[in-house]
Amino acid sequence: MTNEINTGFLQIHPSDNVLVALEDLKPGTAIHFNGATFPLVTDVAAKHKFTISTLQPDDKIVMYGVLVGRTCTEIPAGSVLTIDNVRHDAEEFKLGERKTSWTQPDVSSLRQKTFMGYHRHDGSVGTANYWLVIPLVFCENRNVNVLKDALSDKLGYAKPADYEYETNTLIDMYQAGKTAEEILSADLHILPGQQPAKRLFQNIDGIKFLTHDMGCGGTRMDSDALCGLLAGYITHPNVAGATILSLGCQHAQASILMEEIKRRDSNFQKPLIVLEQQAAGTEKSMLQEALKRTFTGLMEANKTERKPAPLSKLCIGLECGGSDGFSGISANPTLGFLSDLLVSLGGSVILAEFPELCGVEQEISDRCIEEPVALRFIELMRSYNALAEAGGSGFYANPSPGNIRDGLITDAIKSAGAAKKGGSSPVTDVLDYPEKVVRPGLNLLCTPGSDVESTTAEVAAGANIVLFTTGLGTPTGNPVAPVIKISTNSALYHKMPDIIDFDCGTIIEGKESIPEAAMRLLGYVLEVAGGNEQPKAVQLGQDDFIPWKRGVSL
Helix, strand or coil: CCCCHHHCEECCCCCCCEEEECCCECCCCEEEECCEEEECCCCECCCCEEECCCECCCCEEEECCEEEEEECCCECCCCECCCCCEECCCCCCCCCCCCCCCCCCCCCCCCCCEEEEEECCCCCEECCCEEEEEECCHHHHHHHHHHHHHHCCCCCCCCCCCCHHHHHHHHHHHHCCCCHHHHHCCCCCCCCCCCCCCCCCCCCCEEEECCCCCCCCCCHHHHHHHHHHHHHHHCCCCEEEEEEEECCCCCCCHHHHHHHHHHHCCCCCCCEEEEEHHHHCCHHHHHHHHHHHHHHHHHHHCCCCCEEEEHHHCEEEEEECCCCCCCCCCHHHHHHHHHHHHHHCCCEEEECCHHHHCCCHHHHHHCECCHHHHHHHHHHHHHHHHHHHHCCCCHHHCCCHHHHHCCCCCHHHHHHHHHHHHCCCCEEEEECCCCCCCCCEEEEECCCCCHHHHHHHHHHCCCCEEEEEECCCCCCCCCCCCEEEEECCHHHHHHCCCCCCEECHHHHCCCCCHHHHHHHHHHHHHHHHCCCCCCHHHHCCCCCCCCCCCCCCC
């Protein structure tokens, strides 16, 4: 970055022909840049971009050193970029030379650090210890919820009802004859909820019930992918064992699930209970069997305790959602530096959301350690975009209204900032959904940009912690992997303290550097990994789980 961050604006890369406003700037504001001075001719809200010189129609817009769009009209110097004067564009890409040299950060002070985790027979280490109850088909969702009602409260895993006191107050006001106006103006005091029952199994963090709407009635490709996804969760280091409910006649057969489990762990040894309703007969007999066998499985899983593990056993999922114009200059580069630290220590990181890598394909494919890895990335990017275009869309349609409102007006602008989460290390592997990480280092995973679908897939691929950056505020969590929420700006951190865990707005304010923020974040990550801290998503019980129906989501 070429300017001090506290000057009111920033040029991200020396070749960029636009600047980023770090605060709200008014028309007439004098911009002093590279020895020249020019006035702003429009309002430029914080996070948005403005021109350095007058641009003609179809001129390139360059940010982060790459093409991110083209002008639709003439844009005078000092003008804000909008969806009306800029359209999406990105450079073509092809197989290039390997560019895998990089400067590793100094990790000498971290090599002896450990976290307290759950060691599994396959050598992986969990940051938590959960039991899963999963339906192979949506027909079994009701039975899964029956088991949830039967087990959660009695075993001490039920979350107290939120806002029950407030609802009772509203009922009392209604019964007392209060008007709608009086109810709307009432001050509903939020009182602490009742304390949950004490956990019976102290070494088990919870029982997670993963309902979904798939398994039959869709394509065989989707049902097979579902089995792979569920196998990823069952073999996940944060999972102690699982109870699987099958109807019997669906596309997603138990035999396919078992094949996918063996593919990920050829010596699978976790407790696994598979029950089929059409074979069992009555629903009652199946559920009683499920209760007995799940309970005894929990007894066995409770014997596992946390033990020290090196940082190389961390597998970090990198995610962003509700992104803003600061994402690519504060929170995402912080994750990038942390990623480089972890890779240097022998750990793994997962960069997903392929629609948000549009425009940086050449740089990323050149970083792949081998040509076959680069070719797989190129093919997945092209086939995914073609599938989206066949459905009437394309990567260009990825930015959401919230992204656009906060400065990410083209997909390439969004992508150039999103890619910063991956740091600068070589790409060791490229995975298609729902494959699992097998190589340490930086892994690319083909997923949509949709927050929950992507996070769901990253955890199935082996992420035992997810780092999730947001500029607008996103409550996404995951059933088995802690999701740490990181704000791109301090205003959001203070506005939504119930969902944000860590503030990177300090970088925008010039209070700390990206490496300093990354080291501070790593300290928090290790506390979460060792069970000493609970991220807000875990505290709120934010157990989002959505399998990807291929081709539907961007």
